Amino acid sequence: MKKRLLYVTPSFQSFVKADLQILEKHFQVRVNHYPWKNKQYAPVYFFLQFFAMIPSAIWADLIVVNFGGYWAYWPTFFAKLFGKKSVVIVHGTDSAAIPEINYGSLRIPVLRKICGAAYSKTDLILPVSDSLIETELTFDPPITHHQQGIKKLYPDLNPKFKVIYNGLDEDFWTYPKHIQKEENSFLTVMSPSQFSLKGGDIIVELAKEFPTCKFYFAGVGLEDLEMEVPENVHFLGRLSPEILRQTYQKAQFYFQLSSFEGFGCALAEAMLCGCIPIGSNTNHIPQIIGESGFILKKKDLTLATDLIQKVIKVKNKEVLAEKARKQIIQNFTLKQREKELISTLNTVL
Structure with missing residues (x-):
């Protein structure tokens, strides 16, 4: 019998859908989703997720959270409370605080605390590249906050990391030789x-x-x-x-x-x-x-x-x-x- 997996995501980009298809082949999957992009309703979704997460966390053997954010707090909290396992997949904005270019969830104090709490409670963080653990930015001159990544932004945390790169479907993204490239x-x-x-x-x-x-x-x-x-x-x-x-x-x-x-x-x-x-x-x-x-x-x-x-x-x-x-x-x-x-x-x- 397949293990039960709760998948928590704020959005459904192509790489999220690809992960869901993978997980559904190997696990019995339930999805927890609210339209968190509507930021004015974030407190409402946070409240609703609290109550939805209790029975969901009890049901699940494993909780997978996609992106660090408000939506990651209750899943990792209840996983810890009920003795269940959880992982958080991080993609970029959840590992950065770059005020010079107005980028990175972690530049927002409340969100930084919530992400930090989730990262400290989860069993494993799965970055899609090594640079989300730690990196030094030197490309864009206006950026003065050069040190980025979860290790740099949360020096007192000691979470476990496992880098798993994003994957692309080479059978869909093809290179037919008969199609002429437009020069320059x-x-x-x-x-x-x-x-x-x-x-x-x-x-x-x-x-x-x-x-x-x-x-x-x-x-x-x-x-x-x-x-x-x-x-x-x-x-x-x-x-x-x-x-x-x-x-x-x-x-x-x-x-x-x-x-x-x-x-x-x-x-x-x-x-x-x-x-x-x-x-x-x-x-x-x-x-x-x-x-x-x-x-x-x-x-x-x-x-x-x-x-x-x-x-x-x-x-x-x-x-x-x-x-x-x-x-x-x-x-x-x-x-x-x-x-x-x-x-x-x-x-x-």
């Missing part, structure tokens, strides 16, 4: 609220420096931004996974110029589709790219311009594209995450 085309994926965090500002400036190149933004519409952009910048808006896949397959290069990035799922998706990656020197991005692409050392327009001049002159683009796909298949597949995640959860039990 650059793609990036972000939401409107992530525009500066993901380097949208410097990408627009690069577009002005390279008027014969094409720059595409997926996830953002022109109506979302109050700014003038050159004619070679195209905002595609929100795309379905199928249309996004087609967009990756046509783009020659992919930008991931984040100031902070917990993992970089879109970067890995693009690489599986044969995009040559150009990433920032921050968090786990250089490790994802490996030897298959290019790294921008600092968020600086002069350095970025020099790098793009080098990039567009590269002659072995097809070789690099294939190398990018192989880099993800060798290190960051969904099958690898499933194997690591299930093995770890069974060990906790």
